[in-house]
Amino acid sequence: MAAMTQALIRPARESDLEAMAAITAASYHAVDERTFQRAWPDPVPRPPSRNGAWMNRTRQALRTDPGGCWVAEVDGVVVGGAISRVRELMWILASFAVTPGHQGQGVGTQLLAAAMHHGRGCLRGMFASSADPGAVRRYRLAGFTLHPQMFVTGVVDRSAIPVVDRVREGSAGDIHLLDSIDRATRGAAHLSDHEVLLEQFRLIVCERSSGSAYAYVAEDGAPVLVAGTTRRTASDVMWEALASSAPGTSVAVHHVTAANEWALDVGLAARMSVHQSGYLCLRGMAPPSPYVHHGSML
Ligand SMILES: CC(C)(COP(=O)(O)OP(=O)(O)OC[C@H]1O[C@@H](n2cnc3c(N)ncnc32)[C@H](O)[C@@H]1OP(=O)(O)O)[C@@H](O)C(=O)NCCC(=O)NCCS
Structure with a gap:
């Protein structure tokens, strides 16, 4: 083990948000630069618009889970942070990063221990891991099972889009329905996380006598969270999301585990291609299905 840096681990505060956003953006970008494959587009740092979304999500975590949010300080400067939530009986790690110049010196280990407490x-427990070998080492040593994540990407073949009926726009009035789908799939509801997700994404909902599903959809048509009680309804909301992508423009669906071949099959039918990146880290549970998790809200 490398020499330990003397870092002060203390609860994160609202005034740390900007520094933490910058650290996560820089360290995640550095991982992408090290691990992306040649055939993929060059990684870009998180744009300022998405930095705002990151800060809004993290501000909510500071309110709901003050005991789950920690920063590390060296000589009075914030050099890292770990943001985690507890929803029902599930612990969720949302963000975990140490500034590149301070990595590999034991700071992350201390932050993760505080968040796991x-x-x-x-x-x-459930969270999405980057492909960073240091992060993966920490997660496995902390007892998590690593489930490789696939993603599908490409321009959606418009002629493959099926007619899907009974998919509608969702709203805050659907949160009870969403929470019950969460419990059936993920084993824990998102609760107030739905309010944050509703602010940041379009919500679509499918309700049929045979099952129900929902998806949060980014501006480019990417479904960033899909949950359903049946593969059929989950596939249909994924199609509805992909159908909203701009014709001729590439879109990606991240965080697909082997337990969710229905999502691969939708992507393949849309003539998108399959790649692999990072892991879904789990403790005390099997990979949720039908389910495509969000990167930080899970
Ligand atoms: C993950 C991260 C937060 C850990 O913080 P850290 O301060 O570097 O963590 P630590 O020094 O306590 O532990 C890192 C471990 O990985 C090891 N490690 C570092 N680089 C490695 C590599 N290329 N291959 C294998 N192990 C590596 C270190 O030796 C250390 O293990 P050890 O303590 O048993 O020797 C930090 O590295 C980081 O910000 N990474 C980039 C962002 C990221 O991917 N975050 C996770 C998002 S899910």
């Missing part, structure tokens, strides 16, 4: 009463 917040989840000590939980039965389950």
Whole structure:
């Protein structure tokens, strides 16, 4: 193990948000630069518009989970942070980063221990890991099972888009329905996280007597979270999202585990291609299905 840096680990505050946003953007970008494949587009740092979304999500976590949000300080400067939430009996790690110049010196280990203490009463744990070998080492040593994540990407073949009926726009009035789909798939509801997701994404909902599903959809048509009680309804909301992508423009669906071949099959039918990146890290549970998790809200 490398020499330990003397870092002060303390609860994160609202005034740390900007520094933490910059650290996560820089360290995630550095990982992307190290791990992206040649056939993929060159990685770009998180744009300022998405930095705002990151700060809004994290501000909510500071309110709902003050005990799950920690920063590390060296000589009075914030050099890292870990943001985690507890939803029902699930611990969720949303963000975890140390500034590149301070990595590999034990700061991350201390941050992760503080965040995991917040989840000590939980039965389950769930988060998305980057492909960073240091992060993956920490997660496996902390006892998590690593499930490789695939993603599908490409321009959606318009002629492949099926007619899907009974998919409608969702709203805050659907949160009880969304929470019950979450419990059936993920084993824990998102609760107030739905309010944050509703602010940042379009929500679509499918309700049929045979099952129900929902998806949060980014501006470019990418479904960033899909959950359903049946593969059929989950596939239909994924199609509805992809159909909203701009013709001729590439779109990606991230975080597909092997337990969710229905999502691969939708992507393949849309003539998108399959790649692999990072892991879904789990404790006390099997990979959720039919389910495509969000990167930080899971
Ligand atoms: C993940 C991260 C937060 C860990 O913070 P850190 O301060 O570097 O963590 P630590 O020094 O406590 O531990 C890192 C471990 O990975 C090891 N490591 C570092 N680079 C490695 C590599 N290329 N291959 C294998 N192990 C590596 C270190 O030796 C250390 O293990 P050890 O303590 O058993 O020797 C930090 O590296 C980071 O910000 N990474 C980039 C962002 C990221 O991917 N975050 C996770 C998002 S899910």
